[in-house]
Each structure stands twice: as C-alpha cells, then as structure tokens.
Amino acid sequence: MIKIEHLKVRFGQVDVLKDINIDIGKGEVIALIGPSGTGKSTFLRCLNFLIKPTQGKITIDGFTIDAKTASKKDIYKIRQKTAMVFQNYNLLKNKTAFQNIMEPMITVQKKSKKEAEEIALDLIKKVGLLEKKMHIQERCQVVSSKE
Numbered sequence: 001m002i003k004i005e006h007l008k009v010r011f012g013q014v015d016v017l018k019d020i021n022i023d024i025g026k027g028e029v030i031a032l033i034g035p036s037g038t039g040k041s042t043f044l045r046c047l048n049f050l051i052k053p054t055q056g057k058i059t060i061d062g063f064t065i066d067a068k069t070a071s072k073k074d075i076y077k078i079r080q081k082t083a084m085v086f087q088n089y090n091l092l093k094n095k096t097a098f099q100n101i102m103e104p105m106i107t108v109q110k111k112s113k114k115e116a117e118e119i120a121l122d123l124i125k126k127v128g129l130l131e132k133k134m135h136i137q138e139r140c141q142v143v144s145s146k147e
C-alpha cells in the first residue's frame, strides 16, 4: 500500500534521512518514534512532497513518484492519496471546524459540497466533536487575548 525506497533528505550539509526503506501494508498502523529533531516530520512531509526528497521513490496505492523525475502533476496526484494532521495543526483560522474538514475534499478531491458535507458530518460525529462544528479557532484566540 505504501512503499518507500531509498529515501534521502539532505538539508545543507546535514543528512536528515539516510536511505529509508519501508513497506506498509493496507490497514497497518505505524508509529514513528524518536527524539526531537530526528526527522519524523520530515519523513511525513516527504510522503506528500511538502518536502521534495533529495532522492528516493514513494509508492502509495499503486502510484509511484520518484524524487528525480516528479512533475507537478505527479505531486498533485500523490497529494490526493494522502492526508496529514500537522504538528501545529495548520487550520484555516477564519473557517469553522466543519469547513476545515470539508475544504480539502472540495478543493483537492473535487467532491461536491453536498458530498463533502455528508462525509464531514459523519467524521465529526465519529470523533465526538459535533458540538464544536461551528467552532472557529481565530475567534477563540481573539477572545482569549482580551481576557
């Protein structure tokens, strides 16, 4: 399902990822653990080319992208097959929790608004956050900064 071959990332003079090879099967749950600064986020960012690897091949769900030849189209395609929660969340601050879930489905996956709404509702219920549906992160910060 996910295959990583000879993945390398070099920042300046530092090799952050040195020849990573891993095969992850469908339904397998993997935890990456290690001290701060050892490259966990860098590895995840390579999976959808938020960081372009120095070298290596990534295959997700039968689609292979090679760092050496990756085109914009390839990168777009691999992004349609991946999703991540960022360490610092990176939410759209002027949008509600519900809109944050819907937005990628509409802009990246090209789902209709109606379909995205149905999926988002299902997901937000599943994680027990239905009452936070209309919550806006920015508003909360403004409120708390006045306190």
Ligand SMILES: Nc1ncnc2c1ncn2[C@@H]1O[C@H](COP(=O)(O)OP(=O)(O)OP(=O)(O)O)[C@@H](O)[C@H]1O
Pocket (backbone or CB within 6 Å): 011, 016, 034, 035, 036, 037, 038, 039, 040, 041, 042, 043, 087
């Ligand atoms: N864009 C970048 N340019 C240069 N160096 C970077 C860049 N991004 C990360 N690094 C460096 O790469 C190394 C790995 O960083 P990374 O953020 O992947 O670590 P991490 O394992 O996710 O750490 P943490 O547990 O703190 O989240 C660190 O030394 C970091 O300073």
Ligand SMILES: [Mg+2]
Pocket (backbone or CB within 6 Å): 040, 041, 042, 087
């Ligand atoms: Mg990290």
